[in-house]
Amino acid sequence: MLAASLNPFYRQSDPFEPTPFLALLFQAPVKLLLYHAYNLITSLRSTPKPTQPLIRIVCISDTHTHIPQDVPAGDILIHAGDMTNAGSVAEIQTQIDWLASLPHKEIVVISGNHDTYLDPRTRPSLSEDERKGNVEWGRVHYLQHRRLSLTIEASSQDSSDGGERRPLLADNRSQRRIRIYGAPQIPACGPMSVHAFQYPRGQDAWSETVPEDTDILVTHTPPKWHLDLPLPDGMGCEHLLAEVRRVKPTVHVFGHVHWGAGKTVVWWDKGHDAFCQGMAVRSKWTHGVLNPRLWWSVVRVLYRGILELLWDRVWGGQSFNTIIVNAAQMHGNTGKLSNTVQVVDI
Known part of the structure; x- marks a missing residue:
């Protein structure tokens, strides 16, 4: 990583190691903008509500x-x-x-x-x-x-207790089928x-x-x-x-x-479609800065994302969605387990 600190345009040779930010800013500036625009809007959307009674999934890898x-x-x-x-x-x-x-x-x-x-x-x-x-x-x-x-x-989960799960009473237990x-x-x-x-x-x-x-x-x-x-x-x-x-x-x-x-x-909507289409664009020249398809993807992500955000936060509507979990416990290539164990309620 010394090369990264000395050369702002250094490209990570190991694809399983993160590329330094300055290198990404030089190599793929429009995709960097696209990625952060999409993730910012996504982070502002509401969390999918679990079905009641909920099932808790603990994820490791x-x-x-x-x-x-x-x-x-x-x-x-x-x-x-x-x-x-x-x-x-x-x-x-x-x-x-x-x-x-x-x-x-x-x-x-x-x-x-x-x-x-x-x-x-x-x-x-x-x-x-x-x-x-x-x-x-x-x-x-x-x-x-x-x-x-x-x-x-x-x-069941009682929202009044700060999210702590409590067992259902024996006569109120229910079953759920999970595939x-x-x-x-x-x-x-x-x-x-x-x-x-x-x-x-x-x-x-x-x-x-x-x-x-x-x-x-x-x-x-x-x-x-x-x-x-x-x-x-x-x-x-x-x-x-x-x-x-x-x-x-x-x-x-x-x-x-x-x-x-x-x-x-x-969220499986048009904003996500625009994000994926933009990320799939390959630009050999000028690192995508002059590629109109990439810039159009940025515009579409912002436009569609804001519409979906308003529909979610103002009108209470939600698109089809999937909670995705990278459950890797190993912290990078350090040989040590320090990543958080991921928990999902559905």
């Missing part, structure tokens, strides 16, 4: 053999992949045993690219000792291109023989793969331009984004890009 401390209580715990570093049976089993010991009613796990043993294509890269034995999942639900339907005995779909594939980021569940970047590995009635989608890769270090190029998958837009799940949980950790709401 990218623990890389570590065990997070103080995982919040909830109804469903989701781990969105990269439980391990080497991906051996022993590493995976240690993480599964820890997850199974937690008090959550249901625990759902998918694989990440570091969970090598779980992909038959990359399993041969492990030593014989690393492949020895079988993974015992116990009460943990492992989803690999699989749909899971859960019946959850829900709890979860999990898939581990990611755009290639390393050797195909070592990193699990990869496909060539740009290839469509997603269209028509997610069931339409999915409530919670769990993937390892982010959708492109959303909590994925979106500038200058974005580390997520554009085809996954299109699939999420088609299905519009209530929640989409992922990880993989550690620096993208966080939570936001995607």
